[in-house]
Amino acid sequence: MRNLGDIAMLQVAVKRLRKFWPGSSIEVLTSAPNMLVHYCPDAHPVSSRGRTIWCKTQNLLGSIQNVVPARAYNLLMSLHEMKCRMIRNEDLTTFLTSLHQADLVIASGGGYLTDTFEKDAIRVLNVIGLAAQSGKPTAMFGQGIGPIKSRKLLSKAGTTLPLLDLIALREKRAGLPILESLGVASDNVMTTGDDSIELAYEARAAGLGTALGVNLRVAAYSRVQEHHIKTLRLVLQDAAGKHGVSLVPVPILFRSKEPDNRIIRYLLSGNNDASERCQTLEDPVKAIEKIGLCRIVITGSYHGAVFALAQGIPIVGLARSAYYMDKFLGLADQFGSGCEVISLDDENLREKLAGSIDTTYRSAEQLKPQLLKAAERQIALSRLAYQRIYELAESGNAKR
Numbered sequence: 001m002r003n004l005g006d007i008a009m010l011q012v013a014v015k016r017l018r019k020f021w022p023g024s025s026i027e028v029l030t031s032a033p034n035m036l037v038h039y040c041p042d043a044h045p046v047s048s049r050g051r052t053i054w055c056k057t058q059n060l061l062g063s064i065q066n067v068v069p070a071r072a073y074n075l076l077m078s079l080h081e082m083k084c085r086m087i088r089n090e091d092l093t094t095f096l097t098s099l100h101q102a103d104l105v106i107a108s109g110g111g112y113l114t115d116t117f118e119k120d121a122i123r124v125l126n127v128i129g130l131a132a133q134s135g136k137p138t139a140m141f142g143q144g145i146g147p148i149k150s151r152k153l154l155s156k157a158g159t160t161l162p163l164l165d166l167i168a169l170r171e172k173r174a175g176l177p178i179l180e181s182l183g184v185a186s187d188n189v190m191t192t193g194d195d196s197i198e199l200a201y202e203a204r205a206a207g208l209g210t211a212l213g214v215n216l217r218v219a220a221y222s223r224v225q226e227h228h229i230k231t232l233r234l235v236l237q238d239a240a241g242k243h244g245v246s247l248v249p250v251p252i253l254f255r256s257k258e259p260d261n262r263i264i265r266y267l268l269s270g271n272n273d274a275s276e277r278c279q280t281l282e283d284p285v286k287a288i289e290k291i292g293l294c295r296i297v298i299t300g301s302y303h304g305a306v307f308a309l310a311q312g313i314p315i316v317g318l319a320r321s322a323y324y325m326d327k328f329l330g331l332a333d334q335f336g337s338g339c340e341v342i343s344l345d346d347e348n349l350r351e352k353l354a355g356s357i358d359t360t361y362r363s364a365e366q367l368k369p370q371l372l373k374a375a376e377r378q379i380a381l382s383r384l385a386y387q388r389i390y391e392l393a394e395s396g397n398a399k400r
Contacts, residue, residue, distance in 0.1 A: 001032040002255040005303025007039050008196035008284035009109035009142050014040045016383070017106075020390040027098050029127070050095025055126050104393045105131035109142025109170065109195045111302065113157065115150045116221040116323050122153065125160040132163035137393040139166040141385060142195040144302075144330065145175035147322050158182045165392055168385040170194040171330025192385050193334050193378025196284070196303065200310035201375045203285055205292035208313065208364055211248040212240055212357070213290075213297035215304035216318065218263045219253075222300060223321040228344045232318070233267045235350055236298065239357045250291055251281055252301040260301060296360045298353075302327045305339065310375045312368035314338035314360045316353070320345055335374045338367035 001007060010028070017026055026043045030036045033045035099105065107128055112120045132138045148154055161167060162183050169175040172191040179189055214236060218224045240247050247268045251260035261279065281287045288307045291297060297308040300318040308315045309331065317328035319341060332339040340356045342349070360367075 001030065001035040001039070002253060003303070004252045004254070004281065004284045004287050005194075005196060005301075005306065006108075006110055008199045008303070008307075009194065011040060011284065012195040012198055013106070013108040013141060014043050016386045017104075018042060020386065024103075027102070029095075046094060046098045047091045050089070050091035050093070051123060051127060053089060053092045054095060055123055099127065099131060100134070102131065102136060104137045104139075104389070106138065106389070107140040107143075109144075111144035111323075111327065113143060113145045113148070113153075114323060115148055115153060118150055118153050122156050125156050129156075129160035129163060132160070132165075137389060138164045139168070139385075139389045140164060141168045142170045142192065142382070143167060143175065144170050144327060146178045146326055147174070148178060154182070164188065166190065166385060166389050168192045168382065171327075171334055173330045173333045174326040175330070190381065190385050190388075192382040193375075194303075194306050195382055196306055197310040197375050198379045198382065199284060200288045200291075200307045201372070201379060203288045203292070204311035204372075205289075208295050208368060209293040211246045211294045212236065212243070212361075213248045213250045213294035213299070213304070213308065213313075214264055214267055215250045215252060215260055215297070215299040215301040216263050216267060217253065217260065217300040217324070218258055221321060221323055222319075224300065224318075224344065225320075228320070228349070229263065229266070231350050232298075232353070233269075235353045235357065236267055237270065238354065239361075242358075243361060245295070248290060248293055249279075250287060250294075250297065250299070250301075250304050250307075252287065252303050254282060295364045296357070298357060300324070302331070305331055309335050309339060309371055312372040312375070314364050314367045314371065315340070316356050316360055317341045318344055318353075334378060335371055338371045 014026055027046045028036055028040065028043045029048045029051055030045050031048045036043060036045045105128055107124050112124065114121065128138050148157065161179065165188060167179065167184060167189050169189065169191045170193055216224065216232065236247055249261065249264045249268055251264055253260045291307050291313060292311055294313055296314050296316065297304060298316045299305050305315045305317055305328065317339065319325040319328050320343065328341040332341055340360055342353050342356055346352050
């Protein structure tokens with residue numbers, strides 16, 4: 001509940017599940033129950049503390065999963081569960097009860113199946129793997145996968161992902177080869193785009209705005225350094241002056257040690273008091289509406305790009321790490337023209353970025369129809385993936 005993109009994907013997932021099962025109870029593992037109720041009022045929070053306890057006691061079993069027969073491993077899992085139930089902890093009991101009573105277990109969209117977020121990835125795989133081994137229908141939607149080089153994560157992914165009934169990728173360029181290498185059957189994989197595309201597309205503005213939208217992600221996993229920030233600031237200020245437009249801040253990450261609005265405030269300082277208006281946004285729709293004021297968006301955040309492209313607004317993506325390069329090149333593969341990707345390590349960064357902004361700004365009107373068409377295609381595929389898991393769950397034909 002710290003990233004507007006993650007929240008948007010969850011909102012779309014809950015909405016779609018509710019459409020298929022109007023009277024169902026939709027439970028969501030979370031460490032922020034009050035925020036979940038705010039963003040998804042018809043979902044019920046289940047404390048993630050129970051999962052944390054369960055995962056800690058499960059570590060030993062995970063290490064022997066590859067060296068014992070499946071029947072023996074399942075027996076050990078049963079004994080492990082009995083041990084967990086003997087631990088008098090309300091959160092753990094609630095977690096196990098919720099998981100075992102579930103008729104369907106899914107992971108909503110995200111880019112966490114990568115070395116950068118190894119611990120998070122393994123926690124998700126532990127839970128959905130247990131559900132799959134129990135014979136429950138399982139799916140992962142809107143997934144960005146990779147880079148993965150960690151032996152531990154590769155091992156866990158290799159023993160879990162082939163068990164799932166459906167994996168919906170948000171891009172096929174990087175994710176599909178990884179799934180193939182892990183032995184995931186192609187029949188169980190779809191490339192659908194990001195689930196949040198639907199939310200942004202539905203809230204799109206009638207026409208293009210005039211402003212330049214700005215976002216930059218500064219974190220260990222983006223590898224953005226101070227000299228990149230200074231160069232970007234100069235280019236943005238020059239571009240705004242050249243086109244006679246304002247710079248619009250579009251923060252995506254909040255409630256973090258390095259929230260987006262902090263660095264954006266510096267980038268925009270001196271431009272029509274834009275830096276003073278760089279407030280934290282805590283609603284995906286508000287961020288989408290703000291992006292709707294723009295003609296193009298220059299962004300180092302993946303969902304800053306998604307929210308723009310889904311409205312027919314072209315973007316210039318800024319990447320340095322392999323993680324972000326995969327994200328933006330995957331988007332370019334899904335949307336085509338209108339998604340320019342600039343490496344921050346380019347030796348001619350200032351000139352190349354300035355040229356890309358100018359070209360994209362001039363061609364924005366021509367790019368909008370094809371971007372909207374690409375968004376519509378991905379929305380249709382994403383809905384089809386949910387339809388597929390609905391039919392599978394109702395038929396009782398999940399993997400056993």
